[in-house]
Each structure stands twice: as structure tokens, then as C-alpha cells.
Amino acid sequence: MSKVLTSRKENYAQWYNDLVIKADLAENSSVRGCMVIKPHGYAIWEKMQAELDKMFKATGHSNAYFPLFIPKSFFSREASHVEEFAKECAVVTHYRLKKDPEGKGIIVDPDAKLEEELIIRPTSETIIWNTYKNWIQSYRDLPLLINQWANVVRWEMRTRLFLRTTEFLWQEGHTAHATKNEAIEETLKIIHIYADFAENFMAMPVIKGTKTEIERFAGAIETYAIEALMQDGKALQSGTSHFLGQNFAKAFDVTFTDKTGKLDWVWATSWGVSTRLMGALVMAHSDDNGLIIPPKLAPVQVVIIPIYKNNQELTRITEIANQLKSNLESTGISVKYDDRDTQTPGWKFAEYELKGVPVRLAIGPRDLENHTVEVVRRDKLSKEIIQQDKVIEQVKALLVDIQQNIFQTALKRKKDNTYYVDDYDEFKQIVEGDGGFIYAHWDGTSETELKIKEETKATIRCIPVNNKPEKGKCIYTGKPSTQRVIFAKAY
RNA sequence: CGGGGUGUAGCGCAGCCCGGUAGCGCGCGUCGUUCGGGACGACGAGGUCGUGGGUUCAAAUCCCGUCACCCCGACCA
Numbered sequence: 282m283s284k285v286l287t288s289r290k291e292n293y294a295q296w297y298n299d300l301v302i303k304a305d306l307a308e309n310s311s312v313r314g315c316m317v318i319k320p321h322g323y324a325i326w327e328k329m330q331a332e333l334d335k336m337f338k339a340t341g342h343s344n345a346y347f348p349l350f351i352p353k354s355f356f357s358r359e360a361s362h363v364e365e366f367a368k369e370c371a372v373v374t375h376y377r378l379k380k381d382p383e384g385k386g387i388i389v390d391p392d393a394k395l396e397e398e399l400i401i402r403p404t405s406e407t408i409i410w411n412t413y414k415n416w417i418q419s420y421r422d423l424p425l426l427i428n429q430w431a432n433v434v435r436w437e438m439r440t441r442l443f444l445r446t447t448e449f450l451w452q453e454g455h456t457a458h459a460t461k462n463e464a465i466e467e468t469l470k471i472i473h474i475y476a477d478f479a480e481n482f483m484a485m486p487v488i489k490g491t492k493t494e495i496e497r498f499a500g501a502i503e504t505y506a507i508e509a510l511m512q513d514g515k516a517l518q519s520g521t522s523h524f525l526g527q528n529f530a531k532a533f534d535v536t537f538t539d540k541t542g543k544l545d546w547v548w549a550t551s552w553g554v555s556t557r558l559m560g561a562l563v564m565a566h567s568d569d570n571g572l573i574i575p576p577k578l579a580p581v582q583v584v585i586i587p588i589y590k591n592n593q594e595l596t597r598i599t600e601i602a603n604q605l606k607s608n609l610e611s612t613g614i615s616v617k618y619d620d621r622d623t624q625t626p627g628w629k630f631a632e633y634e635l636k637g638v639p640v641r642l643a644i645g646p647r648d649l650e651n652h653t654v655e656v657v658r659r660d661k662l663s664k665e666i667i668q669q670d671k672v673i674e675q676v677k678a679l680l681v682d683i684q685q686n687i688f689q690t691a692l693k694r695k696k697d698n699t700y701y702v703d704d705y706d707e708f709k710q711i712v713e714g715d716g717g718f719i720y721a722h723w724d725g726t727s728e729t730e731l732k733i734k735e736e737t738k739a740t741i742r743c744i745p746v747n748n749k750p751e752k753g754k755c756i757y758t759g760k761p762s763t764q765r766v767i768f769a770k771a772y
Numbered sequence: 773c774g775g776g777g778u779g780u781a782g783c784g785c786a787g788c789c790c791g792g793u794a795g796c797g798c799g800c801g802u803c804g805u806u807c808g809g810g811a812c813g814a815c816g817a818g819g820u821c822g823u824g825g826g827u828u829c830a831a832a833u834c835c836c837g838u839c840a841c842c843c844c845g846a847c848c849a
């Protein structure tokens with residue numbers, strides 16, 4: 282088989298980049314830091330969107346859409362929010378271009394300067410809370426459970442396809458509640474949805490936990506996150522859910538009258554996952570031959586490839602293939618029959634492997650003789666010859682098995698790369714070596730967290746939600762600690 | 773913003789040091805033979821050498837400016 286990808290061992294970052302491009306998921310655009318998401322990549326994102334959207338709606342949320350632009354003054358309302366995002370905002374200052382009077386081309390019309398500059402949203406809390414102010418007066422207006430699918434812009438220094446791009450797609454939920462407890466429950470409900478989606482659809486095991494003060498979202502009281510371990514031993518934050526307390530309600534003066542007639546600020550949450558999940562999906566499962574997409578998110582679950590020497594053969598194969606296709610489709614499986622005569626079978630095999638189609642069926646002259654089909658599963662690349670009348674049930678079972686198998690493989694990898702460490706030298710060795718999740722004691726101070734980050738580049742990914750209390754000594758300072766937290770190098 | 777690098781055909785690159793009017797691989801087109809793991813042959817199309825200026829009889833090549841992008845760091849979902 283010809284090699285089109287850099288191997289993971291050789292250069293993991295290069296492998297990732299090659300794969301995203303060769304599998305036709307996305308490419309760099311001519312706009313700095315911005316990618317073009319290509320049809321195959323976008324189809325996977327659409328599957329993700331569809332599943333998540335279903336989950337949000339099943340838990341009472343509705344979709345809405347707020348403006349891309351945010352007046353600059355909105356940003357100054359919430360102090361920590363400004364501090365966090367100010368340094369990576371794109372700003373619109375003018376509303377018109379004109380012909381360059383000096384020469385060729387066009388220039389920004391200096392007479393068309395905006396009274397107040399507009400920020401291109403890096404996240405929508407401010408515009409949304411400014412709007413919610415008008416929507417909420419009474420406890421009868423609560424809870425307000427809204428999600429939006431949108432694009433946002435964060436002017437990052439360095440970008441990588443899907444993992445960090447200047448513009449990215451995401452969903453952001455913004456909810457308002459009458460009580461603190463209800464808002465906290467909402468925050469947790471969402472982080473559970475994210476974890477459920479990651480594990481059951483993306484087949485990617487995650488750890489749910491809270492963030493330390495340093496890693497917390499700007500303006501949040503508590504940030505919950507799901508953290509996943511990639512094949513290179515680095516952690517990827519894959520979704521966050523924030524309990525915002527009354528911070529934004531106070532900043533935007535959103536009050537309501539409760540049942541007893543008392544006026545109070547509302548309690549808020551916000552939460553999001555982005556196209557970064559695409560990067561997570563790629564890195565969680567794929568191998569040196571290409572993508573491995575879990576069947577539940579694969580735009581095409583089964584591809585059928587004919588092998589023939591002449592038109593007569595093709596006609597007979599097509600008849601069988603179409604029959605299989607419609608039978609499979611009637612059970613809800615998505616199938617593509619690729620009978621293009623412009624590519625050879627070998628070329629197609631390699632191509633669909635690269636693109637991660639979970640199951641491949643090949644039908645050739647031998648199969649016409651024997652009433653068989655060759656079945657290949659992408660995750661293990663194993664081949665099997667089966668009878669044509671067994672295809673439907675076998676493929677159905679196979680898709681379930683692949684989904685489970687890649688989850689189990691990822692789970693095992695996570696387990697094999699999880700360490701409990703009490704010695705700082707050992708800690709450093711692991712971080713500098715193959716990486717992984719390291720459970721270690723920490724004295725709870727930001728100072729220690731920063732020192733460790735400085736010395737090792739590892740950060741506290743989260744404090745797991747189901748953490749067992751355990752007495753110990755901080756790995757860095759030796760001060761007493763009551764539980765272990767998870768360290769890792771992060772994307 | 774600090775350090776390093778690159779702009780030559782759709783993509784990946786060579787040519788530059790030593791100036792003489794542009795080449796390779798892949799891809800693309802036509803035809804034929806192929807087709808059970810990225811087929812082969814023949815013919816063919818395709819380039820203001822990032823951009824502006826300078827030196828020269830002559831510039832992809834030398835000099836000055838400029839723009840863009842990539843990699844490493846600080847920042848980050």
C-alpha cells in the first residue's frame with residue numbers, strides 16, 4: 282500500500298495535519314488562520330450537530346440566533362470577561378470602502394468610521410445578556426433555555442486545523458434560572474450530555490471535572506469540562522459548561538421578581554462545544570492508514586465496490602449491489618455504491634480507508650460464482666468472505682461491534698496512559714516522556730499550579746467530579762492535600 | 773512580539789552559490805491496454821518565477837525595499 286500519511290510515530294503533529302487534508306476534511310484557506318471545511322468534514326460535523334441538537338431539545342432547550350457583532354461597550358461590563366477576551370478580538374471600525382483616489386484598488390473610506398466599533402463575537406454572553414434583560418421580568422419567564430449554533434472569532438497567535446482556528450463553528454447555550462441550585466443542576470446536566478455524546482457517539486472516553494481558578498472561564502464561578510486523552514498523550518479539552526452565578530445578570534442588570542415579590546438577579550449558565558470536536562475525533566481513533574470514524578457519526582457507513590473486467594460482469598454486480606444497498610438502507614444504514622469506472626478498485630480501497638468509511642463490501646467475479654461478498658472492517662482492517670444472504674444481519678452487527686471496539690480501544694489507551702504519581706521527578710519523567718493523565722496531589726494554590734506549568738508545561742486539566750477524597754502531600758510543595766487532581770500537557 | 777524558514781505549473785519540489793530566457797514528480801486531458809490493495813504505455817495542455825524598484829547587453833538567479841505564508845516560543849476551545 283502506498284503511503285500518503287506521515288506515520289504517528291514519525292511525527293504526530295504532521296500525521297494529524299496530513300490526515301485532515303488527505304482525508305478531505307478541511308484545508309487552510311487563503312485567509313490567515315481560517316480553514317475551509319470540505320464536504321466530507323462538514324458531513325461529519327453535521328452528524329455531530331444533529332445528535333447534539335436532539336439531546337439539547339430533549340432536555341428542553343430551544344435554538345435562537347443572536348448577532349455576529351457586539352458593540353464594544355458591552356465588553357467592558359463584565360471585568361474578567363474583558364480581560365480574557367480583549368486581546369484576541371477582531372474589531373470592525375468602518376462600514377464602507379471606496380476607490381483609492383491615489384491609484385488602483387480600493388481603500389477603507391476614512392469618512393465611514395463607526396461611532397462605536399463592533400467586536401466580532403468571540404463568545405456571545407454579552408450580547409445575549411443584554412438581550413435577556415428585556416425578556417426577563419418575573420419568575421414566570423424562567424427558566425430561559427436557549428442554544429445557538431454559530432461561528433465565533435478568536436484572534437489566536439497560532440492555529441491548527443480544527444483544533445484552533447481563528448474562526449470556528451460551535452454551539453453556545455445560555456440559560457437563565459430563578460435559583461442558584463437550578464443553574465448548577467443545568468450546568469451539570471449539560472456536562473453529562475457532552476460526556477454522553479463523546480463516549481456514545483464519538484466513542485471517545487472522557488473525564489468530567491471542574492477547572493481550577495486559573496483554567497476557569499472568564500466570568501464563571503465554576504467551569505466543568507470534559508477532557509479526553511489523545512494518542513500522543515496530550516489532553517484535549519472537548520467541551521465546557523459554566524456556572525456563571527449572578528455575574529452576568531449583575532453586569533447587564535437582569536433582575537426578576539420571585540414568587541414572594543422579592544427582586545433578585547437571575548442565575549446563569551453557558552456551555553459549548555466546537556468544531557474542535559472534529560480534531561478530537563480524528564486524533565482519538567485514526568491510524569497510519571487514515572481516518573477511523575465511529576459508525577454512529579460516519580456520513581457513509583458502508584461502501585460497496587464492484588470489481589469487474591467487462592460490462593456484463595458490471596451489470597450483474599450492480600444488480601446485486603443495488604439490492605444490498607436498498608436492503609441495508611431500509612434498516613437505516615447509509616450506503617454508497619461506488620461504480621465509477623474512472624478509478625481502479627485498489628484506488629478506491631485506499632481512498633475509503635483514508636476517509637474512514639467503517640465497512641467496505643467488495644463484489645467481484647469470484648463472488649458472482651459463489652454468491653459471496655468480501656467484507657472489510659476499517660477499525661481492524663480484517664477481511665471476511667460472507668454469503669450474500671447474510672450481509673444485512675452481519676453488517677448491522679458489525680457496525681455495532683466497530684462502534685464498541687473503537688471505544689474499548691480508546692478506553693484501554695486511556696487506562697494504559699493514566700498514572701498515579703507521588704514523586705515530582707517521576708511526574709516530570711512521565712510528562713516529558715509519553716505523556717498521559719497524571720493523578721497527583723496538589724496543595725490547591727494557583728501559585729503551585731503555575732510553577733508546575735512553568736517547569737513541566739503540564740497543567741491541571743480538571744478535578745474529577747467523582748473524585749474520592751484522599752489524604753496526601755502536594756507533589757510540588759509537600760503541603761497537605763485532600764484529593765488528587767489530573768495533570769497533563771494540553772492542546 | 774522574539775527566533776528560524778519559504779514564496780518557481782493545480783499540488784510537492786529542483787534550478788539561485790557561479791546571470792544566458794525554466795525543469796522534475798504527482799495531478800490534469802485524449803487514445804489504447806488494464807481492473808481481487810493507490811495500474812501501464814503513447815501523445816498532449818499548463819508557468820507575468822510573490823511583488824515594486826535597481827545593477828546588467830541579458831535577472832528565477834546579484835542588490836535594495838515590500839507583502840504573504842509556514843515552523844518554534846508566549847496566548848488559547
